[in-house]
Amino acid sequence: MSLGASPWDTACVQLADAARHLGLDDGMHDLLRMPRRSVTVSVPLRRDDGQLLVLTGYRVQHNLARGPAKGGIRFHPSTDLEEVKALAMWMTWKCALMGIPYGGAKGGIAVEPGMLSDRERERMTRRYAAELVGLIGPANDIPAPDMGTDEQVMAWIMDTYSAHTGHTAHGVVTGKPVSVGGTAGRAGATSRGVQLATFAALRERGVAPADVTVAVQGFGKVGALAARYLRDAGCRVVAVSDVKGAVYSSRGLDPAALMSHVADGADTVVGFADTDTLTNAELLELDVDVLIPAAREGVVTAENAGRVRAKMIVEGANGPVTAQADPVLAENGVVVVPDILANGGGVAVSYFEWVQNLQGYLWSEGQVNERLAELMERAYAQVSALARERGLALREAAHVIGVGRVAEAHQTRGLYP
Numbered sequence: 001m002s003l004g005a006s007p008w009d010t011a012c013v014q015l016a017d018a019a020r021h022l023g024l025d026d027g028m029h030d031l032l033r034m035p036r037r038s039v040t041v042s043v044p045l046r047r048d049d050g051q052l053l054v055l056t057g058y059r060v061q062h063n064l065a066r067g068p069a070k071g072g073i074r075f076h077p078s079t080d081l082e083e084v085k086a087l088a089m090w091m092t093w094k095c096a097l098m099g100i101p102y103g104g105a106k107g108g109i110a111v112e113p114g115m116l117s118d119r120e121r122e123r124m125t126r127r128y129a130a131e132l133v134g135l136i137g138p139a140n141d142i143p144a145p146d147m148g149t150d151e152q153v154m155a156w157i158m159d160t161y162s163a164h165t166g167h168t169a170h171g172v173v174t175g176k177p178v179s180v181g182g183t184a185g186r187a188g189a190t191s192r193g194v195q196l197a198t199f200a201a202l203r204e205r206g207v208a209p210a211d212v213t214v215a216v217q218g219f220g221k222v223g224a225l226a227a228r229y230l231r232d233a234g235c236r237v238v239a240v241s242d243v244k245g246a247v248y249s250s251r252g253l254d255p256a257a258l259m260s261h262v263a264d265g266a267d268t269v270v271g272f273a274d275t276d277t278l279t280n281a282e283l284l285e286l287d288v289d290v291l292i293p294a295a296r297e298g299v300v301t302a303e304n305a306g307r308v309r310a311k312m313i314v315e316g317a318n319g320p321v322t323a324q325a326d327p328v329l330a331e332n333g334v335v336v337v338p339d340i341l342a343n344g345g346g347v348a349v350s351y352f353e354w355v356q357n358l359q360g361y362l363w364s365e366g367q368v369n370e371r372l373a374e375l376m377e378r379a380y381a382q383v384s385a386l387a388r389e390r391g392l393a394l395r396e397a398a399h400v401i402g403v404g405r406v407a408e409a410h411q412t413r414g415l416y417p
């Protein structure tokens, strides 16, 4: 297969690589590649000023062999069907790798959420949810937050779905506010998982957190808390960024103070006191121990991979390294802890939330964090062991495990009719 740079191309190259290692035949390879369902919906929105804006929304259920579809919803201007298909495929392998009984899905609306008022965002979300009522559901397909969406968006989706079905359906989404059936520990789950994956990789290489410098691209839900947890655990976070630019301090940044700075109206990390301003491109090329891309896909490419000086990349984002960049990084000895492992903590705790919703029973934050650590460490150990045994990169090993489990589910279930 020829190497492309789009997320879908990257996802297909990774699948083809895993299929080859697993010895899957062409039919099974096709079955695993093709999304089970792809839905495109029109989302008409009445703006506050009376104008009608017609947006496009998507939901892709990539694979259902291991359980109901699971995956986030993204509000971002560059969202399109190809991107959503790639993200849905990665969710399938991630859920399988984490050992949770879900298939993979993803959704989104092509929109810049920052241009909408809160009331517009609510109307848009509810209309999109209403279009998907026949598709989503606690036993069918369970959305969660992703770029540009948050727990309030999940509450609106749950409420819209519940209004249509005539009963409160907590289990239709995860990442909800705790007041409407969310779980303790979900808000920081992806970031905690990133920290656990980083520390597992460092431990294996005999490196202590206190000796580690970190740069984080993306200071959103995943990146900000990942920076904060890593700093709290002893690492020196020297740079972070958002879409407007990056800030750097060789002495180390205080992510908690930066979060307050952003929340208190600055709306960006840029301009934070006692820091130098960098571009996002410069942040990716800093001489640090650990680089955590936690913004969007395709930021480390064949063009800039050779200039990455980090010793390790831990993928907080989905698909931040293209298939063409991977071999360049490997050649230069850069260890990549892949997305389907490194950011699997989010879907793990989403699963815990859904289980609590189905049981009508609440766990403590301690229980959630303990079980998260168990799943992350188990997944890391399995990936690392297979990588050593078969001489694979961590990404290849992670995909061999995830894809292999989904292929096995297909084989065991058989083909209908």
Ligand SMILES: NC(=O)c1ccc[n+]([C@@H]2O[C@H](COP(=O)([O-])OP(=O)(O)OC[C@H]3O[C@@H](n4cnc5c(N)ncnc54)[C@H](O)[C@@H]3O)[C@@H](O)[C@H]2O)c1
Binding pocket: 145, 146, 147, 148, 149, 190, 217, 218, 219, 220, 221, 222, 223, 241, 242, 243, 244, 280, 294, 295, 296, 297, 316, 317, 318, 343, 344, 346, 347
């Ligand atoms: N939210 C989750 O639980 C979760 C779970 C697993 C994976 N992810 C992945 O993590 C990534 C980030 O998701 P999030 O939920 O934190 O999103 P978010 O919207 O909360 O934050 C995104 C951050 O990235 C920045 N950003 C956007 N475009 C950028 C660009 N071109 N260059 C630099 N920075 C840019 C934004 O300014 C923001 O700081 C995505 O790839 C998402 O799929 C999220």
